[in-house]
Amino acid sequence: MFQRPRCLYRCLMYMHTLLLLLVGVVAKFGVTVGKMDWLQDRSSWSLASLDGKDLGYFDYVVATDKNIASPAFSGLTGRPPPLDLSSFPRLPTALQDIPVRPCFALMVAFSEPLATVPVHGFSFNNSNSLSWAFCNSSKPGRACVPPNRQSWVLHSTTEYASKVINNIGPRKPSAEALAKVAEELFREFQATGLSIPRPIFLKAHRWGAAFPAIAISGDDKCVWDKSTNLAICGDFCTSPSVEGAVLSATRGVSEILECLRCPSSI
Structure with missing residues (x-):
């Protein structure tokens, strides 16, 4: 996730190190993002922690946990998953249940x-x-x-x-x-x-x-929603391996960098 000044919260991320190397943002550890809301009027994301603390507004979000929209998140935390897929029809429904x-x-x-x-x-x-x-x-x-x-x-x-x-x-x-x-x-x-x-x-x-057990993105390597500046990356997008995770993260970062190079296309 990016904010001016650039700041990265660990939004259920397991590939944050790669993203830091590619983009050069500052890491905030010990924070679990519990809610993500896309604000259409601001064209930005509003994030809140699992305990309800406001984390600010962000231009881009990169999420790498397969439970970001899954009921499994509720089983672990007792809270709804951070991302409500009913508000994002462009995102694949497979995110709700990744075996x-x-x-x-x-x-x-x-x-x-x-x-x-x-x-x-x-x-x-x-x-x-x-x-x-x-x-x-x-x-x-x-x-x-x-x-x-x-x-x-x-x-x-x-x-x-x-x-x-x-x-x-x-x-x-x-x-x-x-x-x-x-x-x-x-x-x-x-x-x-x-x-x-x-x-x-x-x-x-x-x-x-x-x-x-499945790959939800195939050749796309990540889930990228340009309309909301959201990238979902992970081995569950490509293949169950370190290589798959790296390829997915690289694709997600490349999509964001392309938008940053061509802001008029956002």
Whole structure:
């Protein structure tokens, strides 16, 4: 979202860093936008926080949360979704219900590097519970302290995550439930036959809406409504991947920059 002077609130955004790099705005963290109103007479957006605080008027809005117009937002916050699609007939109704594939992520830390694992990442083809594993310490800027330690991230399969969530319900998992998930996923990691030792740290996290199951924008890569200067971007617009999210955000920013270069066309 842009305002004079330019200022960006984190409107349920997960790709704010990319937008900052491309546009050069100032970030405001710790703010959840709970209501978005398009003011036709001002040709601008009025935003309010989840607790009702007025956030000001904005020339453009970029939203990257798939629940921006979904009843799922109400399930999480007890409030209506920020964007009322009934007031914006040009926007796709698919925004109201974007199916997702859940996942459990497991962080594992070892006292020393896994000498028996010759790669930094691999997938599982015949596992009922694990989909892939990646050495987190191999990522730039992710080195462990002290340096001889090593951390890995494991992702569960969608089927495993769905089964666990169906058993425990949509509520936040208890510490006991997450500990059980952690042990089950780690045992599967050990079952690779790679002589995996016991870790010094083991913690599971439920990623209930990890990967979108559909792409709502196709070749357009984002939802762009020129009449209201609204861009909706995310992997749910293109493909369930980091690449998809980046491509969608880039397209959204390019649409806004085009308007800024040609203000008469707005």
